[in-house]
Amino acid sequence: MNIHQDSFLILGKGMTYQSCKDFFDSESVTYKALETSEVLNIEDRKLILKNNIINLNNIDYIVISPGISKKNPIVKKLIALKCSITTDIEILQTIKKLKYICVTGTNGKTSTVNLLSDILNSNHIKTLACGNNGVSVFKSLEDKYDFIVLEISSYQLEYIEKLYSHVSVILNLSMDHLERHETLKKYFTTKLKIFNNAKYKIINNNLEYAKKGITFDVKNKSIYVNNSGIGNLEFKNYNFISYKEEKYMINGKHEAYNLAASIAVLSILGLSVDEIMLGFSKRSHLSHRLERFCTFDGVTYINDSKSTNLDSTFNALESVEENIVLIMGGDNKKISYNSLKNIINNKVKLLILIGDNRQYINNQLSVEVDTILFETLKGATDYIFSNLKSNYTVLLSPGSSSFSLYKDFEHRGNHFKTLVSNYVHGKT
Numbered sequence: 026m027n028i029h030q031d032s033f034l035i036l037g038k039g040m041t042y043q044s045c046k047d048f049f050d051s052e053s054v055t056y057k058a059l060e061t062s063e064v065l066n067i068e069d070r071k072l073i074l075k076n077n078i079i080n081l082n083n084i085d086y087i088v089i090s091p092g093i094s095k096k097n098p099i100v101k102k103l104i105a106l107k108c109s110i111t112t113d114i115e116i117l118q119t120i121k122k123l124k125y126i127c128v129t130g131t132n133g134k135t136s137t138v139n140l141l142s143d144i145l146n147s148n149h150i151k152t153l154a155c156g157n158n159g160v161s162v163f164k165s166l167e168d169k170y171d172f173i174v175l176e177i178s179s180y181q182l183e184y185i186e187k188l189y190s191h192v193s194v195i196l197n198l199s200m201d202h203l204e205r206h207e208t209l210k211k212y213f214t215t216k217l218k219i220f221n222n223a224k225y226k227i228i229n230n231n232l233e234y235a236k237k238g239i240t241f242d243v244k245n246k247s248i249y250v251n252n253s254g255i256g257n258l259e260f261k262n263y264n265f266i267s268y269k270e271e272k273y274m275i276n277g278k279h280e281a282y283n284l285a286a287s288i289a290v291l292s293i294l295g296l297s298v299d300e301i302m303l304g305f306s307k308r309s310h311l312s313h314r315l316e317r318f319c320t321f322d323g324v325t326y327i328n329d330s331k332s333t334n335l336d337s338t339f340n341a342l343e344s345v346e347e348n349i350v351l352i353m354g355g356d357n358k359k360i361s362y363n364s365l366k367n368i369i370n371n372k373v374k375l376l377i378l379i380g381d382n383r384q385y386i387n388n389q390l391s392v393e394v395d396t397i398l399f400e401t402l403k404g405a406t407d408y409i410f411s412n413l414k415s416n417y418t419v420l421l422s423p424g425s426s427s428f429s430l431y432k433d434f435e436h437r438g439n440h441f442k443t444l445v446s447n448y449v450h451g452k453t
Contacts, residue, residue: 026085026086026111026116026119028049028052028054028116028119028120029052029053029054031055031085031086032055032056032057032083032084032085032086033045033049033054033055033056033057033084033085033086033087033088034056034057034058034059034079034081034084034086034087034088035056035057035058035059035087035088035090036058036059036060036061036087036088036089036090036093036099036100036103037060037061037089037090037092037093038058038059038060038090039090039092040090040159041088041090041091041112041113042058042090043161044113044161044162044163045088045113045116045163046058047161047163048113048161048163048166057079057084059072059074059079061093061097061099061100063075064099067081067099067102067103067106070082070106081103081106081108084108085109086109086110086111087103087108087109087110087111088110088111088112088113088116089103089110089112089184091112091157091178091180091181091183091184092180095183095184110184110186111184112181112184112185113161113162113163114156114162114175114177114181114185114188115185115186115187115188117162117163117165117166118187118188118189120166121165121166122189123165123170123172123173124171124172124173124191125172125173125174125175125189125190125191126138126141126172126173126174126175126190126191126192126193126194126290127175127177127188127190127192127193127194127219127223128141128174128175128176128177128193128194128196128286129176129177129178129179129182129193129194129195129196129216129219130194130195130196130197130198130216130229131196131197131198131199131334131336132196132197132199132279132334132336132337132340133196133197133279133282133283133286134157134158134176134177134178134196135157135158135176135311136279136280136283136311136314137194137196137283137286137287138154138156138158138174138175138176139154139158139308139309139311140283140284140287140305140308141154141174141287141290141291142154142174143304143305143307143308143309144287144291144296144300144301144304144305144308145171145172145174145291145294145296145304146304147303147304147307148296148300148303148304150171150172150294151168151169151170151171151172152170152171152172152173152174153165153168153170153172153173153174154174154176155173155174155175155176156175156176156177156181157176157177157178157181158176162175172191172294175190177219179212179215179216182215182216182218182219183215185218187221187222188218188219188221188222189222189223190219190222190223190224191223191224191225192223192224192225192226192227192290192293192294193219193220193223193225193226193227194219194227194228194286194289194290195216195217195219195220195227195228195229195232195234196229196282196283196286197229197231197232197282197336198212198213198216198229198232199334199335199336213232213233213234217234220238225239225293226238226239227239227240227241227286227289227290227293228240228241229241229242229282229286230242230249230252239251239289239293240252240289241282241285241286241288241289242285243260243278243281243282243285246259246260246261247259247260248281248284248285248288249285250285250288250289250292255288255298256298257269257298258298258302260281263275263277263278263280263281263343263344264277264344266281266284268298268302271302271306273302273305273306276310276314276315276344277315277340277341277343277344277345278340278343278344279314279315279337279340279341279344284305287301287305288301311331312328312435312438313328313329313330313331313434313435313438314329314331315327315329315341315344315345316328316329316438318442318445319442319445319446319449321445321448321449322415323414323415323416323417324409324413324414324415324416324417324418324419325417325418325419326418326419326421326445327341327345327418327419327420327421327422328421328438328441328442329341329420329421329422330421330423330434330435330437330438330441331434331438332422332423332424332434333355333423333424333425333426333434334424334425335360335362335364335365335424337422337424338351338353338365338422338423338424339364339365339368341420341422342365342368342369342372342373342420342422343368345372345418345420346418347372347374348374348416348417348418349372349373349374349417349418349419349420350373350374350375350376350377350409350413350417350418350419350420351369351373351375351376351377351420351422352377352379352402352405352419352420352421352422352423353376353377353378353379353386353422353423353424353425354378354379354380354381354382354383354386354423354424354425355379355380355381355382355423355424355425355426355427355429355430355437356380356381356382356425356426356427356428356429357380357381357382357385358382358425358426359385361389362386362389362390362424363389363390365390365424366390366391366392369390369392369394370392370393370394373392373394374394374395374417375394375395375396375397375417376390376392376394376395376396376397377396377397377398377399377405377408377409378396378397378398378399379398379399379400379401379402379404379405379423380400380423380425380427380429380430381429382425383398383399383400384398401430402421402430402437402440402441402444403444406441406444406445406448410448421438421441423437
């Protein structure tokens with residue numbers, strides 16, 4: 026591949042499109058871009074559009090948006106025609122050989138790549154976190170970095186054929202994205218592609234492939250790497266970590282696992298636990314992940330809108346004290362919610378179900394907890410402010426996406442915060 030001699034077609038106009046477009050424009054790369062919906066047909070290696078024809082013989086590489094499934098009819102035809110499909114990550118790695126740390130997993134990807142970057146930068150090791158976290162991978166070409174931390178989703182890995190890394194990490198795996206990957210086994214197989222050409226492979230000790238890599242775990246009130254506990258480090262609960270004589274506040278069990286994965290990575294890079302924890306103390310905090318954003322009239326409000334699957338909701342419930350009012354629901358994913366039944370019975374005082382799958386979840390769970398159903402988040406919030414007394418914690422942890430109502434989890438989380446703020450400031 027030579028970007029200044031080859032021609033490209035970008036298929037799809039999402040985040041990857043914008044990243045490639047900006048880079049291609051800056052480098053005067055020859056490219057075309059279109060949505061799959063613009064293609065009327067493919068005949069004789071030609072894309073027939075409404076007002077144009079694109080000859081595939083004149084296209085060297087096709088960059089397909091990760092959001093477009095390989096089951097898409099247009100993509101299936103392009104694959105059958107043996108078109109050269111590439112990704113923004115592969116283009117980057119062709120241009121510049123750097124030390125890449127690649128991170129994937131169902132939950133915690135963005136938090137972990139940002140944590141790795143924060144700790145490395147705090148230790149004067151210049152690092153950029155980019156990829157699926159919303160930062161263009163081509164930003165890594167704008168400066169000289171010691172490490173590039175790439176967040177890579179399963180949708181991206183599905184299209185990646187050549188990936189190189191100094192360290193690759195699989196954080197976790199849970200029942201999610203099966204509408205795309207069909208089975209958990211196929212989903213895991215896609216995730217395992219991150220280990221191709223990786224010098225070091227790191228994986229959650231609870232996963233099947235763990236025997237073939239460096240492992241990390243959180244157990245017995247400590248962090249373990251390769252089944253060896255980290256000395257002087259202890260969890261009193263999932264609200265703070267003790268290390269030597271210092272205490273570090275955390276937002277739940279998921280953050281403990283993110284730190285465990287980071288220690289496994291950073292130890293390979295030569296950082297001591299002292300250096301890691303110093304960087305950990307200076308880390309930035311991401312919104313929409315167990316975000317305690319308001320306390321009003323004795324009620325605490327937590328925005329965990331990033332929760333789009335059962336594991337993330339389970340972890341949230343583990344991390345919050347009792348007297349929980351849980352708001353769950355969203356898109357109508359046909360999955361089993363039974364794994365939440367016991368923890369809801371033990372910790373939740375009121376369950377509020379919203380969205381398209383509210384009745385489906387209600388039928389599945391049959392919990393021994395008062396349950397109310399509302400169509401929208403506004404309906405749930407109206408009820409809470411009209412009826413709830415003090416000493417409760419309201420936790421929005423949907424366990425589902427909500428694309429029928431919101432652009433993304435950030436849109437949903439911000440709407441929840443706005444609804445609460447309007448009540449607090451008397452705007453309703």
